[in-house]
Amino acid sequence: MVPIAERREKEIGLRMRTSPHIVIYFQVRQLVLENYITRQSFQGGPATVLLLDYFTIWRTAAQALRDLTGYTEESIVDSIRNLRDHGLLIAEDSEQDRLENRFAKKWLWPNASRYYHFATKLDEPYSSPEEIRNYYEKYLKGTKQPAIYKTYPERPKIRLLPDSGAEAPLFQTLRLRHTTRDFSGGSISLKQLSRIIYYTWGKLSTYKTQEFGHLLHKASPSAGARHPIESYAVVNNVEGVRRGIYHYSVKDHSLELVKAGDFRERCVTFSAGQTWTRNASVLFLMTAVVERTAWKYRIPRVYRAFLLDAGHISQSFLLVSTALGLGAFCIGVISDLSIERELGIDGVNETAIFAVGVGCSSKEKGDFEKGAEVH
Missing domain, CATH: 3.90.930.40 (Outer Surface Protein A; domain 3)
Incomplete structure (x- = not known):
């Protein structure tokens, strides 16, 4: 001593x-x-x-x-x-x-964007079902909800033509897209997984520029074609693929094993206590490599590009999954720090941003869908 x-x-x-x-x-x-x-x-x-x-x-x-x-x-x-x-x-x-x-x-941006990013990270479950019910009873029940439509009732209108979505498969897919939270726990095929990943995060082509060399072309846009978003697949149930956490290599369209094992319960942790995520066939954890974008853009507004990129990617993911007849979801409430510790990333140069998941939909309606009417 x-x-x-x-x-x-x-x-x-x-x-x-x-x-x-x-x-x-x-x-x-x-x-x-x-x-x-x-x-x-x-x-x-x-x-x-x-x-x-x-x-x-x-x-x-x-x-x-x-x-x-x-x-x-x-x-x-x-x-x-x-x-x-x-x-x-x-x-x-x-x-x-x-x-x-x-x-x-x-992080080459001023304090405002830095503070927002780090102050909003989670390291614990978001809310239990009981806490959500209590919140509703305390703050929402009996109050008037904001209007879901904005209109200009006194202004002239031009009536637009109705659309059946029958002319192209894309329109049908857009109409079919919905959030799935109730999964059977069944497996998806490697072919389905490959297609989802390719059209969500994959390199469709490259092109050469004079100032910035070779840039990637993907299905989703990215500010300045920087594509800072990386994807880690938590494989729970895919035919022919062992369970574990994999990093998707855009360079050669492959999955690189980071950790082998059963991570279904960790999916609940990664999603800040959302228990239904354990039944997804794959949960994808998205991170952002900060310097990839910050190197080119040094104004604080560009921090938003990470969030916008994740949104673009998520919509592509949902549409591809829907087109393949699978259920899919995206979640913004994640346990950033748990994900970063599990992946072994520092949360500074590479930081958790968002999560999406896919699987086989259960025939039973999820809690959110029960009692709902579709018009």
């Missing part, structure tokens, strides 16, 4: 700096300081802000004891320790220091 005196000497000689990834806001007459990368927060006051301002360059506690007059040695050392424990002060060459350095190099 290291003697207390020796430990204290090492502590006050450690070089530290204030994390550049801190936001400060007021909450019920309290000043809250939050590191949005580590998701740690601390309630402080003017003295806390003064201390963090002092450590905006690399300094030691010993220097603070010398320079910050009017405070006791014990109060300064205790405050520094608290700020370190809450991720607001970073020790030089620590794991957090290395993480934040990687982040600064990859």
